[in-house]
Amino acid sequence: MKPSLPALRAFDAAAQHGSFRAAAEHLSVTATAISHHVRGLEDQLGTKLFVRSGRDVVLTEDGARLSEATVQAFGILDDAVRTLHRDSRKVVRLAVGPIFTARWLMPRISEFWQAHPNIELEFLPSFEPGAYANETIDIVIRWDRIEGSDPKAIKLLELSPAAIASKAFIETHPAICHPDDLKRLPLLHQRNHWGWLDWFTAMNVAVDSPLRGPIFQDANTLLRGAADGQGVVIGWLPLIDQDLADGRVVRLFDEDISPTHGYFVEMRGGLAHRAEVRRVVEWLTGGA
Known part of the structure; x- marks a missing residue:
């Protein structure tokens, strides 16, 4: 028997959020439902996908491999669905501080519109963008000290x-x-x-x-x-x-x-695979 789509979706959400509770909120179900799906998936596959760390969960080696596959699979699926709605409004929401918005983004915004007329940007001003927990945020642009910053972070400026x-x-x-x-x-x-x-x-x-x-x-x-x-x-x-x-x-x-x-760009959780989010990040970092 192949794993069910709801079970894989529950696993993917838990993997992206690092928490059954956060995954449940994202999918509008209960944490018990997420746990049930994951446990059933582990039984079917015969391997542990997560280990608990306090209230959070951490992927095992097998879980990490499956997560890579589900991110790609659901990303392809989401992109395909959005392609069928070419005329739909594609919105990318960014959490960013006011000075960066005024001094760096605003002088370049017309350039973005010309390059990506089908993507609408919404800016949510925040003095601490990295603290945003809102699931509707796609991209966070945070201000931080370079010393001690995450070496994998995408440095913007x-x-x-x-x-x-x-x-x-x-x-x-x-x-x-x-x-x-x-x-x-x-x-x-x-x-x-x-x-x-x-x-x-x-x-x-x-x-x-x-x-x-x-x-x-x-x-x-x-x-x-x-x-x-x-x-x-x-x-x-x-x-x-x-x-x-x-x-x-x-x-x-x-x-x-x-x-x-410096300013660092972060794509949030399971939304990182959306095509329009990738395009905005590429534009921000000079790749488009």
Whole structure:
């Protein structure tokens, strides 16, 4: 007897989500139903497909081989069904931070429309896109430190830090001669202190006491504060190129720091095999 399609679909969902409960929510069934299907599939095949790890499940070697096959099979099936609905609305939903949307995506969006007129993009702004658990999210574009990042992650853009402020702020603080001088000035932070800590380290400045200053989630708010003369911020090249060109802010030093942060692209769960999702990722990374 061949395994049933519902059993294979239940296995595929559990493999993609790493959890029977998450697979059940994705398929709108109970976790018991997922467990029953998987157990029956294991009995039919005579091998274990998962091992439990707390509330999650991890694929065995045989499970991983079957998962590769089900991803391809259901991907082919899904693509075939969508091909029969050529006139249907193909939507790809992205979770992404507001500054990346405004500074990197928006100037390129017409280019995407011209290349892919049948794909509609929906952007869900989030200050922490990687934390999105919404099953309708297809692609996450997250901001992270390069050091310690997943080596398998798809790197989209590398960012180098630069100390910036308004001309008015610099005029009222004329004693800025060395990077060490900034420790005595109002510093504005994005999300945490890592941006400034990485910058001081790259500039060979020891930070002997905790850094102070307000922390903002929205980098656009941070840049507005810098332009209004509220303090010194870390700007991320090349995202601030236009701000510098327009004179809204200026660089305090001519530092040349290797990239410390970046934007990474992640395709979510079982949706990664959808043709339109692949096309969007290829476009984002320059492959289309």
